[in-house]
Amino acid sequence: MKPFLQSAYTRKGLLILLVHAALFATTAKAGISTNTLPLDKYSCIIFLGDSVTAKGNEDDGFVRIFSHTVRKEHLAAKVVNAGRGFDRVDDLRERYDKDVKAHRPTVVIIQIGINNIVDEGSESELRRKLWQLGLDDLVWRIKRDRAIPVLTTLTPSGEKLTGQEARDSNMDAYNEIIKTVADENTCHLLDFRTPMLNYIKANNPENKKLGILTNDGSHLNAKGNRILADIVFEAFGLVLGKPTPEGSP
Numbered sequence: 001m002k003p004f005l006q007s008a009y010t011r012k013g014l015l016i017l018l019v020h021a022a023l024f025a026t027t028a029k030a031g032i033s034t035n036t037l038p039l040d041k042y043s044c045i046i047f048l049g050d051s052v053t054a055k056g057n058e059d060d061g062f063v064r065i066f067s068h069t070v071r072k073e074h075l076a077a078k079v080v081n082a083g084r085g086f087d088r089v090d091d092l093r094e095r096y097d098k099d100v101k102a103h104r105p106t107v108v109i110i111q112i113g114i115n116n117i118v119d120e121g122s123e124s125e126l127r128r129k130l131w132q133l134g135l136d137d138l139v140w141r142i143k144r145d146r147a148i149p150v151l152t153t154l155t156p157s158g159e160k161l162t163g164q165e166a167r168d169s170n171m172d173a174y175n176e177i178i179k180t181v182a183d184e185n186t187c188h189l190l191d192f193r194t195p196m197l198n199y200i201k202a203n204n205p206e207n208k209k210l211g212i213l214t215n216d217g218s219h220l221n222a223k224g225n226r227i228l229a230d231i232v233f234e235a236f237g238l239v240l241g242k243p244t245p246e247g248s249p
Helices: 011-027 051-057 062-073 089-094 114-118 124-144 168-184 193-203 222-235
Strands: 044-049 078-083 107-111 148-152 188-190
Touching: 044 051, 044 062, 051 062, 051 078, 062 078, 062 222, 089 124, 107 124, 114 168, 124 148, 124 168, 148 168, 168 188, 188 222, 193 222
Parallel strands: 044 078, 044 107, 107 148, 148 188
Antiparallel strands: none
16 A cells, blocks of 8 residues: 555645645536436546446446447447556546546546545544545546546445444445535436445345345445446436346345
């Protein structure tokens, strides 16, 4: 792990984040966007995140499902999986120009935060504020590059019933930050967490730690990927086969 307040959080990097935050405060319109995301043959949709996103490229992954279906209907549309294992928000900022901007995206879907929570340790209040500033900065860059930023709530870390996982309270705190950033900057917000928790509640009577929607407590199995794929498709005004009812097996 990089030392705290180094890399993207050097004095120069922190100053940039603070400047961007000030710009948002004076120019952004409050309110989460509910408009249907645009999709046509000229679209370039990028999924930016950590290993949960990266594994979305596997055979039953939500990014691959989306990509294959979109290509059938919009042959020229481009879908890029820019997920990378162990990434945190500062890593996304560091590789933004190469992995996002270079593709000239029209929509960028950001799924990040779990690794920041794992590494949080002490000084959690300061770390959360820096994480929020980093997320703000990503949104600013995407808008600057004339693309649409889309934020997502975090998928569960562990599958025991709500409130029984060690990181649940931290996950809730980070999800509130995500919602705040989306609201303050008029971003789209895809709620991945709520339908997954609802499904776990309905389908985990033995209170297992994994195996309901994930393979290892964090990375999604076919059912978990399908729930995310349904949400992404709905955001673009599409329907992926037969809808997945909440709580159904």
